Structures are given as C-alpha cells and as structure tokens.
Amino acid sequence: MERQRRLVVGISGATGIAYGVRALELARKAGVETHLVVTPAGQQTRAYETDLSARDLAAMADVAYRPADVGAAIASGSFPTGGMLVAPCSVRTLSAIAYANNDNLLTRAADVTLKERRRLVLLVRETPLTLGHLRAMTAATESGAVVMPPVPAFYLRPASVDDLVDHTVGRALDLFGIDVPDLPRWGEQPTSR
Numbered sequence: 001m002e003r004q005r006r007l008v009v010g011i012s013g014a015t016g017i018a019y020g021v022r023a024l025e026l027a028r029k030a031g032v033e034t035h036l037v038v039t040p041a042g043q044q045t046r047a048y049e050t051d052l053s054a055r056d057l058a059a060m061a062d063v064a065y066r067p068a069d070v071g072a073a074i075a076s077g078s079f080p081t082g083g084m085l086v087a088p089c090s091v092r093t094l095s096a097i098a099y100a101n102n103d104n105l106l107t108r109a110a111d112v113t114l115k116e117r118r119r120l121v122l123l124v125r126e127t128p129l130t131l132g133h134l135r136a137m138t139a140a141t142e143s144g145a146v147v148m149p150p151v152p153a154f155y156l157r158p159a160s161v162d163d164l165v166d167h168t169v170g171r172a173l174d175l176f177g178i179d180v181p182d183l184p185r186w187g188e189q190p191t192s193r
C-alpha cells in the first residue's frame, strides 16, 4: 500500500464520535486504507452517541487495534502512513500528545506521526477553553500538529447535522490530500445573496 493511501484514525472520548465514524466512511470511499484505535472513553461515547457496537466500529476500518497494544504496527515510524487524524480529540488526549505522554497506542501513534514529520490533525472538542487547554494546543502546534476544532460553517446553509459533520470531516481529509467528491465548497456552489 502506497504510504499516502494509508491513514491512521484515532477516536478519543470527546463528544462527537460521528466525526471519526464519518472519516472512516469517507476514507474507505476514497480508497484509503484506515488503521483505527479507539480509547476506552471513545468506546463510552460510541455507546452513548451511536447504535454501533465496538465490533461494528472496528469493521469500518481496514485494521483496528486495542489501545493497550503499544507494540502494534502504527506504534513504529518504520510503518509508512500518510498521517493521522484524531477525531474527536479529547483534551486529555490533546494534552498527552502535546507533551509526548505516550500512554496508549493512540497517543504513541500520534507522537510517531509528529516525530516522522507526517501530518497530524486533531479535532479537539471542548468548550469553553481554559488557559491550560490553549497552552496544550500551542504545544501541539509547535510540535507540528494541526489543531482543528470541529467548528461548523454556516455559509453553505447546512440542512442537517450530517451536513455539518460531512463538511468538517471533508475539510479535515483535505489536509491529507484525500478527495471527498461532492463536498460543498465555497465558490463552487450557487449562492442566494
């Protein structure tokens, strides 16, 4: 598998697991091989926010790993990937990534992504923000991560929650050069102004 056609997806325990689920769906549609790791708190939000079982979620990826499996392929820089998306990214996981606290496979894979100078995109989801959250975002950015809170845009007149999720996930996948066909984009849509 060509390196650019392989994406690591991390799902942590912030609300908004729909972002991670949709990223897996769209990456698969685009022919990208996905490697998934979900934290225990991510499994909790899956149960609260979706009808998917843990097995259903794992089946949406090409390879799914246990978070305790710190010896998995994605824990090594020698395993080539096109980068990693953490969607959603909790403040706990953000902080662990920002300070290289590689306490599980998700945070280890993220640190590997940074040390190999590959693309790491964090859909950090918390509000309001403390100075500590902002400092962790700064530290992650200084290490090369792209901090991308899933903040919806309204200029394309979303008609549903799915539209909002698709737009954010499409923009996140843009950062990896993964094309999402039919993603509404400013300047390519007829607008009623």
Ligand SMILES: Cc1cc2nc3c(=O)[nH]c(=O)nc-3n(C[C@H](O)[C@H](O)[C@H](O)COP(=O)(O)O)c2cc1C
Residues within 6 Å of the ligand: 011, 012, 013, 014, 015, 039, 040, 041, 042, 044, 045, 048, 089, 090, 091, 092, 093, 094, 125, 126
């Ligand atoms: C339903 C639910 C929603 C949560 N939403 C958020 C959130 O939006 N942002 C956040 O940082 N933590 C949120 N948390 C708390 C995290 O799950 C918690 O800090 C956990 O330790 C994160 O672990 P992880 O980073 O290993 O996934 C939420 C927890 C639950 C159960």
